[in-house]
Structure formats: structure tokens, C-alpha cells
Amino acid sequence: MRGCGFLKGTQMNSMNNEKTLSGKSKYKPIVYITGLTAALAGLLFGLDIGVISGALPFMGVEFGSSTLQLGDIVSALLWGATFGALISGYFSKKYGRKYTLLIAAVVFALGSIGCAVAPSADILIGTRFFLGIAVGIASFTAPLYLSEIAPKTIRGSMISMYQLLITIGIVLAFSSDTYFATYAQIFGHLGGHWRMMFAVLAIPSIIMFIAIYFLPESPRWLLLKGRKSEANAVLSKIRNTEEEVQSEMNEIAETLKVKHDGFKLFAGSRNYRKVIFLGIGLQIIQQLTGINVVMYYAPKIFEIAGFVAVAEQMWGTVLVGCVNVLATFIAIAFVDKLGRKPIMYAGFVVMGISMCMVGIMFKAGLDSHPALTSASAVHPQQVMTFTAIAFLMLFIIGFAMSAGPIIWVLCSEIYPLSGRDLGITASTATNWIVNGIVALTFLSLLEHFGHGNTFLLYGLLEFVFIIFFLLYVPETKGISLEKIEENLMSGRRLKDIGQ
Ligand code: BGC
Numbered sequence: 001m002r003g004c005g006f007l008k009g010t011q012m013n014s015m016n017n018e019k020t021l022s023g024k025s026k027y028k029p030i031v032y033i034t035g036l037t038a039a040l041a042g043l044l045f046g047l048d049i050g051v052i053s054g055a056l057p058f059m060g061v062e063f064g065s066s067t068l069q070l071g072d073i074v075s076a077l078l079w080g081a082t083f084g085a086l087i088s089g090y091f092s093k094k095y096g097r098k099y100t101l102l103i104a105a106v107v108f109a110l111g112s113i114g115c116a117v118a119p120s121a122d123i124l125i126g127t128r129f130f131l132g133i134a135v136g137i138a139s140f141t142a143p144l145y146l147s148e149i150a151p152k153t154i155r156g157s158m159i160s161m162y163q164l165l166i167t168i169g170i171v172l173a174f175s176s177d178t179y180f181a182t183y184a185q186i187f188g189h190l191g192g193h194w195r196m197m198f199a200v201l202a203i204p205s206i207i208m209f210i211a212i213y214f215l216p217e218s219p220r221w222l223l224l225k226g227r228k229s230e231a232n233a234v235l236s237k238i239r240n241t242e243e244e245v246q247s248e249m250n251e252i253a254e255t256l257k258v259k260h261d262g263f264k265l266f267a268g269s270r271n272y273r274k275v276i277f278l279g280i281g282l283q284i285i286q287q288l289t290g291i292n293v294v295m296y297y298a299p300k301i302f303e304i305a306g307f308v309a310v311a312e313q314m315w316g317t318v319l320v321g322c323v324n325v326l327a328t329f330i331a332i333a334f335v336d337k338l339g340r341k342p343i344m345y346a347g348f349v350v351m352g353i354s355m356c357m358v359g360i361m362f363k364a365g366l367d368s369h370p371a372l373t374s375a376s377a378v379h380p381q382q383v384m385t386f387t388a389i390a391f392l393m394l395f396i397i398g399f400a401m402s403a404g405p406i407i408w409v410l411c412s413e414i415y416p417l418s419g420r421d422l423g424i425t426a427s428t429a430t431n432w433i434v435n436g437i438v439a440l441t442f443l444s445l446l447e448h449f450g451h452g453n454t455f456l457l458y459g460l461l462e463f464v465f466i467i468f469f470l471l472y473v474p475e476t477k478g479i480s481l482e483k484i485e486e487n488l489m490s491g492r493r494l495k496d497i498g499q
Helices: 006-023 029-063 067-094 097-117 121-149 152-186 194-199 202-213 219-224 227-238 242-257 262-268 270-288 289-303 310-334 340-363 380-401 403-415 418-450 451-472 483-488
Strands: none
Touching: 006 310, 029 121, 029 152, 029 194, 029 227, 029 262, 029 289, 029 451, 067 097, 067 219, 067 418, 097 121, 097 194, 097 202, 097 219, 121 152, 121 219, 121 418, 152 194, 202 219, 219 227, 219 242, 227 242, 227 310, 262 270, 262 289, 262 418, 262 451, 270 289, 270 340, 270 418, 270 451, 270 483, 289 310, 289 380, 289 403, 310 380, 310 403, 310 451, 340 380, 340 403, 340 451, 380 483, 403 418, 418 451
């Protein structure tokens, strides 16, 4: 990922440093350890997103929940996350990034246990909301911390690592769900083991707490609070030379001279308002791809497609998670070589075709054939089922190589420094709100419009989004944040602010 020099006064220094950094010198191992530890918040994010798909059928049986109530159980976490994202700005500014992440780890642990022991569906909705607060705080604070601690030249890959850990979290949750579901089946306790699926999530939360406890505080936040010598000490630990430390100290100090008042900027600058809406639009698009329809309801989709055995549905779901992890590497490998937009176009075309094909197959009777059994001979409809599953996997590949990581990367690049907090709050909260709406409406959409039409609707939307990219989204590969800001504030079209 490219570096991003900030300020005119220190630009030469920065460039010299980047040369040094991209030349021989390697980063200290502590940089990677720190990055990986903070990215653990992504793991927890993924675990909590992933756990529900395997748990849902069992809790549905235990509580006798209606479709609407199941939708509420799924989406309560998302509303909590929205709330968490909105309050994070306050906490991370007042108490620091590190302590905010520690608070998130505690809420993660308490929330997981709360869900595991919930005696009724209503209480479960409440505990899922509480758990969601942790997810929302993590999704705001971890990328912010990463961007403040990472050397400029690898900032982008560190943010992508956060997305990678989200996907790993999802697949781990799918796998542990599968383990507990299989165990439940063997012993005939259908409904009993969804509680264990939640309870085990307390373990990574505790690990996250301990690991984050040993992290340094963000030097940027320390300087914001006037704690100059502590900021200097942190930078000395994580940078290679004294020259780099001093250069970065100067950059941060210069940055802090700019008034950080996003609200004033919002009221006074049309250009800033435009970019706020771009960030919001990008996150709406990320969620309306329908990715979480697959993430939350994968077993249900497998069931509709004819896999009646719960174990088959669960293993199919694990496969979805693995494909999601692996395809994320495509984005990591190409985002700085080909650019953001070509990858986005490719990913959205793949997603559009895949979703439409699944929709068409449902319309052709994918969901109306007898259940698949391993004993039955190969039947044309089985071929259709496996083709539909293949398209579902292709959809996941399309998302993981494009919208998954790149929308988070773009949202961290487009805002001017003085309005970054508000911009990221607005786009992150939007991500969760739309995530909640999708979760809430999917089962009802299936009921009212039918399986085929629902998937076709999502598929067609992908093509509409391509038009949005063509018209409004800038290519930000290889350009400094400073230049993007200059272009934006001088009134260039959004699409051109990366030139
Ligand atoms: C999205 C999540 C999604 C995940 C899947 C993230 O970028 O924000 O909503 O569940 O990717 O990998």
C-alpha cells in the first residue's frame, strides 16, 4: 500500500523515510505483533457475525420463534453495533484507543456469556444487542488504531489484515458451530448446544483483553492529550531510527494544528458533505451486495437447496467461510497493483452474475425437488443443486476480492484529516444500520417474494452499483491522502479526486 505524506513542512522527511523503508530496512517485529493484536478485534467481529448462522436453527426450536423473532435475534447485534460505532468516537478520544479496545473485550466476554445463558428469546435479543456494542466499538476503534500505529508505507495492508481476521473469525465461528451442532445431533439433544456456540466466544475475548493490555497506546492520541514524552517513547519502540521518530512526531504535531471539527466542516463545506455521502453510499453498497444474507443464513440456503441434514448444511457453511478467507488474499495481492476500481468492477460483475444465476435456478425449481440423499442416484436436479452452490461460492469470491476489504480501505482514504472522525463514524454506523436492515428483511423477503425473486433482486443490484462506481468513485491507488484532500476541497468531481 502506498504511503501517505501529510504535511508540506515535513514532506521531504517523509519521502526520505519512505525510501529507507521501501529500500533495505524492514519493520521491527513489534510493528507486526502490534498490528496483529489490534486486528484481533476483527477476529471477534467475525466470530460474532459468524456464530448466528449455526445457532439460529437450534434456538428457533428451543424458543419456538417466529420468522420475525428470528430476524430480531439476528439483527439485535447489528443495532447494538450501530450504537457501539456511534459512541466509539467519544470513548476513543477520551480514554484512548487502547482502553476503548479493552472495554470492547470486556463487553465481548460478558455479552457472549449473556447470550449463552439467556432464558428467553426476548432476553437473548437484549444480550445480542449488548454483544453488538462491543462489535461496533471494535469496528470503529481497531482500524483507527491500526492506521495510527502502522508505518505509512504498510498502512493499507494492515487495514486489510483486519478484514482478513474478520473472515477468519467468521470461519472459526462456522467451524465451532458445526462441531457443537454435530455433537448435539449425535446425542439427540437438538436445541441444547447453541448455548455452547456462544459460551466459547468468551475465550477469544479474554485472550484479546490480555493481548491488548500489553499494546502501546496510539502515539497520535498521546500527542492529542499533550503526553509528548510517552508518544515519543512509543514511537521509539515501533520505528527503526530516531530520524523516523522525530519526523513522525513532527507530522503528528502538524496534523493536530488542524482543527478537528467535522460538524463545522459539514455545515460549511459542500465538498466535505459530498465525500461524507460517498462514504455512506459505499457502505450501503457493501451491505446491499447481500453478503450477510449468505453469512447469516447459509445453512438455511443450503436447506432450501435440498440439503436436509443439519451436518451437511453446517459443513457447507464452513466451506463458504473458507472461500471467504482465501479470496480475501486476491484483494490483498492486487489492490495496490491493479487499483481499487478494476478489482471492484470485476468483483461486482462476478457477484451480479452469481446471484442472478442462483435466482434463476430457484425459479427453475431448485427448491421444489425431493431432499438430496447420498443413496440416491445422480439426478439432473442434483446437478442443479451443486451448480447453485458453486455460484454461491463464486459470489463469495466476488465479494471477498472486492467489496469486503476495498470499501473499508476507500472509507479510510477519502476523508480530509479534519473531518476524519465524523466521516468514519458516519460510514461505520451506516454499515451496521444497513447490515441490520438486510438481516431483518431477508427471511420476510423470501416469504413474500419467493426465493428466486429475492436472489434476482440482489443480483440486479450489483449491476446498478457498478454504475455508481463509474460515476462517483475515485481511483485512489498510488496517490497521497494529502493530494486526495486537496483535490476534494478544491471542488473536483468525486470521481476525479484521486487524480
Ligand atoms: C463486512 C461484513 C461482512 C464481512 C464478510 C465485512 O467487510 O462489513 O458485514 O460480514 O465483511 O467477510
